[in-house]
Structure formats: structure tokens, C-alpha cells
Amino acid sequence: MDSVEVVVVGAGQAGLSSAYHLRRTGFGPGVDFVVLDHAPAPGGAWQFRWPTLTYGRVHGMHALPGMELTGADPDRPSAEVIAEYFAAYEDAFFLPVRRPVDVREVRDAGWGGRLLVRTSQGDWAARAVINATGTWDRPFWPRVPGQELFRGRQLHTARYPGPHAEAFVGRRVVVVGGGTSAVQHLMEISGVARETLWVTRRPPRFRAGMFGQEEGRAAVALVEERVRRGLPPQSVVSVTGLPMTDEVRRARERGVLERLPMFSRVTEDGVEWADGNRAKADTIVWATGFRPAIDHLAPLRLREPGGGIRLEGTRAVRDPRVHLVGYGPSASTIGANRAGRAAVRDLKALLASGEPGEAGEATAAATATVPRDSAAV
């Protein structure tokens, strides 16, 4: 078993920001910390995003700390641009990313206040874990009666191949979901499909004008408040509303963004509403979001009765050895940058105190879950 001070799980924006700050703070790459990622290549979740999501179409993408992303061609897929940038970043700062390594479980090791990180490539013992696993690996599919009967195709945003796929060209397509991804899918698919329908649970809210810093802070504060109360985090868009860009305005004028309420069941050849109305469909796209990919943390029992993990900053209240970055209020590129820095600052203090589980304000809550062992190393 390998042993380090800190294991970072995930090498997306949040994991790389954490790794950068660990290095800067004096943790030796590969010796004191390691980054484990189950993706085949650099790029975090960006490497899997659809080819028509060009760099010019992502908004508010913040560079990682210490290295700007300059001169990128806005017409290239962001999957390529960001994967190349992340790869250059890992090289420039000698970040010890091991891949593909799937982290299957994090549990208390039962000795030395250590955590045991079980992976597809063996086990690691660590004094702390920074979890930066994002949401892409846990697409959320709502359960709707009849889904299994549908004879057409169903796919989630996580597998959206771009509009020119056979599933869309000349087909009747229903897009479900009230977020930015749903709007982008509709704008694209409506250009090639026979017909598109947009279905959302709640009426969508469009936001005119630019999103100022003040509103940004207020939106993050709302998500933060939920996490502090141990509730599952909301997506930031559910708080901010949908941006009304020129492209969105044009799509609305074309009638592409006329929204229908959620249907009550899926039939063999379409969807049906509670009032008996029906629509035929060849393809259903579930743009219904993602959930935090944190199943591997289950043995630590971090969840509160409300279903979320209560955090103080980035630190799990139930176990101060564990930090969640890119989770809830920090699930944006800028949030992930800041969370990485905050987690490292907090962990440095914890590890310097010599006794994991005893630093910071979380001590009282943590003692119940962090066994301390005289065999501490």
C-alpha cells in the first residue's frame, strides 16, 4: 500500500487547482500527495463534452491558477481546447496525476487516523482526501412511468453527440429539462429535426443582461446556505436563471423555446400528459442535470439526514480529513479554483497540528467518526 499525506480524487478544474496549491504550499508531488483520476486523458469532464460546444460558446470559463489560457480558437471544441490546456498545466507544474485510476471507496483505515483509498490500481493510505470528482459521472435520469416501453431512443446530455446524429436528423425530438444544456440542445437540434418539443417541470426563467458580480455572489450564497444546512446542493442555474443571449433570443423568435409542462408518462411512441394530450417522439433527450459523483465516500457516512453533506467552507463537518471541492457552491470553474486554495489552506493547518481529526472547529462533530489510534505515524 502506498502512503501519502493527501490524495486528491479527480483531475478536473477543482482537483488541479488543489494540486497546484498543495505544491505551492510545500507538499511534494508524488511523495506527499497524488492525484487519481479515472478518465483516460487530461481534461476532466470537459474532454467528454459534445463537439459543437465550442470554446467560444462556453461562458465564464476561468483559467486555472498560475497559467492563463490564451489565444484559443473560439471555433474549436472546448473538449479539445481545455484538454490540451489541462495537459500543459499538469506538465508545467509537475502535477502527479495517475490515470486511469478509479477510486472505488474511501473509508477510515482504522489506524493512525488514516483514510484508506481503495482504487482499481491498489490502495492508498492518506491523512486527508480532497474530493474533486465533479458531477459528470452521475447523470440524473428522472423516473417517469412508461420509460421502459418507449421504442425510440433515449439519451442523456452526458451522451449527447451533437445535433448531426441519426437520432435527431429528420426526427421528432422531445428535450426534457430547464437548464442551459436543454436550451443549447434545442437550439442545435431544431436546425435538423422534423420537430422539437421542450418540456420542463417548472416554467423557465430567462435572465436579461449580463450576470454581475453582485448577482453571482448572491447565487453562490444561496447554494452555500443549503450545503451548510446539509441539504443536497442545487445547481447554480436554478438560482441564477437562464442567460438571454442573442442566440437564445433568435431561437425564441423562431418558436423553438416554447415550453410545455412535464408529461406524466412515456408511451411506446411518444409522451402523454395528465390531461390526455399526447405527442409522438422518435427521440427523448434527458437534459435533466447531474448529481455529485460521491458514492465512493459512502463508507465515511458524511451524509446528513437532509441528504447532503454538510460543509464548513470545503471541509466535511462529519470528518475534517475530507474536503469537497467543486461541490455545491464551488461547482463552477471560478468556484473550483477558490475551493482548491481554501481546502489546501485548511488541510495544511490540520496536518501541521499532527493529529488528523483534531484541527479546526469541527473537532466535536468529528470525534464521533474519526477513530484515533496510538499507532499514528
Ligand SMILES: Cc1cc2nc3c(=O)[nH]c(=O)nc-3n(C[C@H](O)[C@H](O)[C@H](O)COP(=O)(O)OP(=O)(O)OC[C@H]3O[C@@H](n4cnc5c(N)ncnc54)[C@H](O)[C@@H]3O)c2cc1C
Ligand atoms: C455542459 C457544461 C458546460 C459548462 N460550462 C461551464 C462554463 O462555461 N463555465 C463554468 O465556470 N462552468 C461550466 N460548467 C461547470 C463546470 O464544468 C464545472 O464547474 C467545473 O469544470 C467542474 O470541474 P470539477 O473539477 O469539479 O469536475 P470535473 O471536470 O467533472 O472533473 C472531475 C474529475 O474527477 C474524475 N472522477 C470522478 N469520479 C472519480 C472516481 N471515482 N475515481 C477517480 N476519478 C474520478 C473524473 O474523471 C474527472 O476527471 C459546465 C458544466 C457542464 C455540464
